[in-house]
Amino acid sequence: MGEVVIKVNNISKLYRIGKIQRATSFRELLGEAIYTPFRRLKQIFLNKPYHNQVTNEQQEMGDVIWALKDVSFEVKRGEVVGIIGRNGAGKSTLLKILSRITEPTEGYAEIRGRVGSLLEVGTGFHPELTGRENIYLNGRILGMTKREIDRKFDEIVAFSEIGKFIDTPVKYYSSGMYVRLAFAVAAHLEQEILIVDEVLAVGDAAFQRKCLGKMRNVSKEGRTVLFVSHNMAAILNLCSRCILLEAGRIALEGETSKVVEEYLNRATPALTYINLNNVQRDGSGMIRFKHFEVTNDMGEPWLYPNRPAIFKMTLETKAPGISSSSVRIAIGVRSSLGEYVLELQTSFDKYYQNNIFTFPEITTITCTTKQFPLRPGTYYLTLYVDYQGEVCDRIRDAVAVEVRESDYFGTGATLSATQGYYILEQRWEREI
Amino acid sequence: MSLLSNNDPTKSEKSSNSTNDIPTIVIRPTRGLKLLDLREVWRYRELAYFLINRDLKVRYNQTIIGAAWAILQPLAMMVIFTLFFGKLAKIPSEGVPYPIFSYTALLPWQLFSRIISESSSSILSEARLVTKVYFPRIIIPISKAIIALVDFAISFIILFILMLIYGISPGIKIIFAPLFIILLLMTSLGISFWFSTLILKYRDLSHVLPFLIQFWLFITPVIYPTRIIPEKWHILYALNPMTGIIEGFRWTLLGTGKGLTPMITVSVIIAVSLFISGIIWFKQKEGTFADMIGA
Numbered sequence A: 001m002g003e004v005v006i007k008v009n010n011i012s013k014l015y016r017i018g019k020i021q022r023a024t025s026f027r028e029l030l031g032e033a034i035y036t037p038f039r040r041l042k043q044i045f046l047n048k049p050y051h052n053q054v055t056n057e058q059q060e061m062g063d064v065i066w067a068l069k070d071v072s073f074e075v076k077r078g079e080v081v082g083i084i085g086r087n088g089a090g091k092s093t094l095l096k097i098l099s100r101i102t103e104p105t106e107g108y109a110e111i112r113g114r115v116g117s118l119l120e121v122g123t124g125f126h127p128e129l130t131g132r133e134n135i136y137l138n139g140r141i142l143g144m145t146k147r148e149i150d151r152k153f154d155e156i157v158a159f160s161e162i163g164k165f166i167d168t169p170v171k172y173y174s175s176g177m178y179v180r181l182a183f184a185v186a187a188h189l190e191q192e193i194l195i196v197d198e199v200l201a202v203g204d205a206a207f208q209r210k211c212l213g214k215m216r217n218v219s220k221e222g223r224t225v226l227f228v229s230h231n232m233a234a235i236l237n238l239c240s241r242c243i244l245l246e247a248g249r250i251a252l253e254g255e256t257s258k259v260v261e262e263y264l265n266r267a268t269p270a271l272t273y274i275n276l277n278n279v280q281r282d283g284s285g286m287i288r289f290k291h292f293e294v295t296n297d298m299g300e301p302w303l304y305p306n307r308p309a310i311f312k313m314t315l316e317t318k319a320p321g322i323s324s325s326s327v328r329i330a331i332g333v334r335s336s337l338g339e340y341v342l343e344l345q346t347s348f349d350k351y352y353q354n355n356i357f358t359f360p361e362i363t364t365i366t367c368t369t370k371q372f373p374l375r376p377g378t379y380y381l382t383l384y385v386d387y388q389g390e391v392c393d394r395i396r397d398a399v400a401v402e403v404r405e406s407d408y409f410g411t412g413a414t415l416s417a418t419q420g421y422y423i424l425e426q427r428w429e430r431e432i
Numbered sequence B: 001m002s003l004l005s006n007n008d009p010t011k012s013e014k015s016s017n018s019t020n021d022i023p024t025i026v027i028r029p030t031r032g033l034k035l036l037d038l039r040e041v042w043r044y045r046e047l048a049y050f051l052i053n054r055d056l057k058v059r060y061n062q063t064i065i066g067a068a069w070a071i072l073q074p075l076a077m078m079v080i081f082t083l084f085f086g087k088l089a090k091i092p093s094e095g096v097p098y099p100i101f102s103y104t105a106l107l108p109w110q111l112f113s114r115i116i117s118e119s120s121s122s123i124l125s126e127a128r129l130v131t132k133v134y135f136p137r138i139i140i141p142i143s144k145a146i147i148a149l150v151d152f153a154i155s156f157i158i159l160f161i162l163m164l165i166y167g168i169s170p171g172i173k174i175i176f177a178p179l180f181i182i183l184l185l186m187t188s189l190g191i192s193f194w195f196s197t198l199i200l201k202y203r204d205l206s207h208v209l210p211f212l213i214q215f216w217l218f219i220t221p222v223i224y225p226t227r228i229i230p231e232k233w234h235i236l237y238a239l240n241p242m243t244g245i246i247e248g249f250r251w252t253l254l255g256t257g258k259g260l261t262p263m264i265t266v267s268v269i270i271a272v273s274l275f276i277s278g279i280i281w282f283k284q285k286e287g288t289f290a291d292m293i294g295a
Helices: A026-046 A056-061 A091-098 A131-141 A146-160 A163-167 A175-187 A205-220 A232-238 A256-266 A350-354 B038-043 B045-062 B068-088 B098-120 B127-132 B139-166 B172-201 B205-218 B231-237 B241-254 B262-286 B289-294
Strands: A004-016 A064-076 A080-084 A106-112 A115-118 A193-197 A224-228 A241-246 A249-255 A287-296 A309-317 A327-335 A340-345 A362-369 A377-387 A390-403 B024-027
Touching: A004 A091, A004 A224, A064 A091, A064 A106, A064 A224, A064 A249, A080 A091, A080 A232, A080 A256, A091 A106, A091 A115, A091 A193, A091 A224, A131 A146, A131 A163, A131 A175, A131 B045, A146 A175, A175 A205, A205 A224, A205 A232, A224 A232, A232 A256, A241 A256, A249 A256, A287 A377, A309 A327, A309 A377, A327 A362, B038 B045, B045 B139, B068 B098, B068 B139, B098 B139, B098 B172, B098 B205, B098 B241, B127 B289, B139 B172, B172 B205, B172 B241, B172 B262, B172 B289, B231 B262, B241 B262, B262 B289
Parallel strands: A080 A224, A080 A241, A115 A193, A193 A224, A287 A390
Antiparallel strands: A004 A064, A004 A106, A106 B024, A241 A249, A287 A309, A309 A362, A327 A340, A327 A377, A377 A390
């Protein structure tokens, strides 16, 4: 412990987006093909760095983006460090650089020890080959030696629950079997440093739980792990330290719970919303729902159990100036089996009751809950608004909401469908 | 070949560390010339072996005729060439039966064209690997070349059978044959290193390639002997490295042509420079393959 094994020093990565659309015609291609080598040779002889080609003009034109900019941090042996941030913040780019899949534009990194990178499970799997052959192929691709795979082979097969299908070509596998086998190989990597990108998003709930447990063991073995995930529960559960990336820069670094909290506070809702202008509805129409949007605290259009949920709605009224005290808004939640499982209502909130306002023509209201209490599954939301007890607008099952799997108890355990819908934080302890 | 030495200043992996044996990897942008780290390629040989094995297995599992494919292709072409060029066009064949004459050239030609067409698209066809894991990328075109070599070896057996049937013995000169195969590998790999990288950027190059190979066949003495080309053009003709290679290969097996002439020297120079420039170019671009594929 204590020794620095990953040292990242001012790493930046530039992507040229303008370049991508260029030179697809045959004529241009020929011109380029002839011209490029000479330009290249010139650069080689003048010993000019490749990326000096990026001109200020290109930067101004928006042809280039800094996917990472001056990122520096250190990781000590045995640490499990989470990397979080919104899509496009540069998490994957960072992992790709550290896995040596792509090189940085500027800066450098030093890594002490063998690196096992797990950016996608099942890399190099071939459908024509059997499970056994694919274990060896995939293991080798991920950097294991043949001896290591030999030694771990039985363990891998047991973990994957593939059993007797091990000598069947994987093209006959179900997608579940395929993913299980792929993760089983990856989970048995022996490198001192593991770089893991969002691998927990595979398989069914039971297998995800198993994977999370496996990841926890890896960290207990004292290996160093860099872990990228959108699953905050998993991050909180696994990581001792956390790095928050924002637009390619490190926005915050420190103790996981603090960084995650800060990240959740900064998160802005996504742009996805549901237009409610042409749906079946009833009511007087004095007040109507125009848009409705559901996001979790990371701005993604789905929810996680036991994590914040944000419902945002835009209402339009034909009678501006009415008082909010006589307007009641409700969101009813039905399960996929049609049971009414939950209701959110303005009259349930003291804050709303105490902060009376008058409705302008267009109003946007958000309803947030800190811990969405329902187990994973699909739920249907019914939107309801009344004025002095008279129904103004009611849209039944207006929105389908996905509540996704995650480690919501933080223990790896999940609530099965036969155990009800509600997730409740609980404490079990011995009485002294 | 000092160019291929492994004192790479930009991305070094010190395997012997002062304290213990844990290697330190330094990741930094490519600046200036980057050389091929042969030691690293060697460390990843098992991966190359698996890639080759996978491709062979897949091919032989999928096709009914499997290994026979390697034999049938040049054999069929030989029959067609013999019919049209040997019998109908009566192209001279240096005193050896035309079937043997063309087959001896078709073998290296097929090896050449297969390496170019397979290796050139190889980085793109292994895109999933390239964007997900690290390894020396040069392994990919090389393993495709080795697969083509396996087919070549199989069809070589047929050549010996044909020679037996026609009663031709190669003589002592056959010891030079591997030399020409090595030259052929250098030429085709050199071209592949260039193309596999360029194709990432200019995807339509993959349409140009088959045309290029077909054209190339006619400026190479496969169907006809070099003799029918006027002497004064020979040096220019030899700028196509395949000329010297095929001519030389035939010489080692059938004793046709003049053997080690200045023409072959030109071909050797071209082959070696293609190979070395290809490696340098490839290494230069290697660090950004994943970005170019991602586009």
